[in-house]
Amino acid sequence: MFNYIQKELDNLIDRGFDRTLRLAVTGLSRSGKTAFITSLVNQLLHINMVDNTHLPLFNAAREKRILAVKRIEQRLMHIPRFEYENNLKCLADDPPHWPNSTRGVSETRLAIRYQQTGLLRHLKETSTLYLDIFDYPGEWLLDLPLLELNFQQWSEQQREFMQGQRLELARQWMTKLAQIDLLAKADEEVLAQLAKDYTQFLLACKEKGLHFIQPGRFVLPGELEGSPAVQFFPLVHLNSEQWNLLKKASGSSYFAVLAKRYDYYCQHIVKGFYRDYFSTFDRQVILADCLTPLNHSQQAFLDMQEGLQQLFQSFHYGKRTFLNRIFSPQIDKLMFLATKADHITKEQRHNLASLLRQLVQEGGRYVEYEGIETAYSVIAAIRATQQVTVNQNGKLYSAIQGIRQKDQQKITLYPGEVPSRLPNAPFWQTQRFEFDQFEPQPLEQDGLIPHLRMDAVLQFLLADKLD
Ligand SMILES: Nc1nc2c(ncn2[C@@H]2O[C@H](COP(=O)(O)OP(=O)(O)OP(=O)(O)O)[C@@H](O)[C@H]2O)c(=O)[nH]1
Ligand SMILES: [Mg+2]
Secondary structure, three states: OHHHHHHHHHHHHHHHOOEEEEEEEEEOOOOOHHHHHHHHHHHHHOOOOOOOOOOOOOHHHHOOOEEEEEEEOOOOOOOOEOOHHHHHHHHHOOOOOOOOOOOOOEEEEEEEEEEOOOHHHHOOOEEEEEEEEEEOOHHHHOOHHHHHOOHHHHHHHHHHHOOHHHHHHHHHHHHHHHOOOOOOEOOHHHHHHHHHHHHHHHHHHHHOOOOOOOOHHHOOOHHHOOOHHHOOOOOOOOOHHHHHHHHHOOOOEHHHHHHHHHHHHHHHHHHHHHHHHOOOOOEEEEEEOOHHHHHHOHHHHHHHHHHHHHHHHHHOOOOOOHHHHHHOOOOOEEEEEEOOHHHOOHHHHHHHHHHHHHHOEEOOEEOOOOOOEEEEEEOEOOOOOEEEEEEEOOEEEEEEEEEEOOOOOEEEEOOOOOOOOOOOHHHHHHOOOOOOOEOOOOOOHHHOOOOEOHHHHHHHHHHHHHO
């Protein structure tokens, strides 16, 4: 009994204070992070502006307990503000178009004033939940696993991935790499040129839809462009004997300079980024676009799977690793989302969800997240198509309708089936997928963004904070 009263008392005190929730929106490049944040902010800002039926699965909205939502001054003054207005302007243009790819970090803060439902409503009727969200280029995320690897380990790992398409794209750079005497005194100019070639190789991988791109800053360096911090590369051509020989390298050798730059990159750039932004999150969504890699190749899909799984290994939710301590010690809810589900008909959403699960499996089993509530869902943050039924010779078919990006035509089409598991190699030799991209549709009444299941996302992420 005493315990019960104590618990109730603690709850009361907790609820008496306004709360803050820091949400991490995580995903590889082009997975839909900026679209997701723009839509999430838009759905919340519209809660009382439209007839309140756009979020049926979000209880607090349906019950009309959210009194007001405002964007307010963000927590960190030195970070650019998330370009919500600008993104919305792109969607409100005639014709509407997608916001640009993200080139730096930005942050936004929402104040959500709501009516209490618990015991405390007798003492205090309303409370405020502060929601902090930040956006960043997806490429930077894949630097996280580097923090657990030294220069040799990273090089050896990259060596393992040098296969198929990747190896072909790297050939020119690798030929030059093999000509360098790593024990000789380093020439800055030679290093700069080789790093440039390596960056060209990474950009070519990106072009082919490959996602496992390290170091991420090389393809989006911002103010680091041309600095020694982004002028190194992995030594993918060495065997263990050759690594042993490098132990006697002098401090001014190519090898020593490369290893020093790698360490600097990890310690200053990668660690700084994660310490400043990732260390204090409470909840996390992980976005994955499973459809675009299918359009490219089997390797593109496997490459994305590798990228995500490396990332999960770094998170090690619930386990006491170095990254766990610096990364997100208090995450209590985690949601995996397959994005852009408006590219397919609704019968295919189930398969898309299976594919998402396959993507986040680790070595055939699900990653375990001790003490963390986990959910999987399929969404379209910014729904670009309409679901329609087509009558063909008396038979009814599901289809989607929208403005197709490649020819800017309004079309109705059946986009095909989504595999529930990634097809094996022979399949890819004879068949391929083609999920078309679409332009966004015009905004709804009062500038509301059309969406698919963003209400389920809000319910999972926010409901218990709005009791
Ligand atoms: N149809 C549809 N397309 C979407 C949706 N969300 C994103 N897209 C498409 O995916 C592209 C990338 O989305 P972004 O939100 O910019 O992705 P991001 O993760 O922020 O990408 P980076 O900033 O480059 O890391 C967009 O330009 C759209 O073409 C969606 O809900 N539906
Ligand atoms: Mg973005």
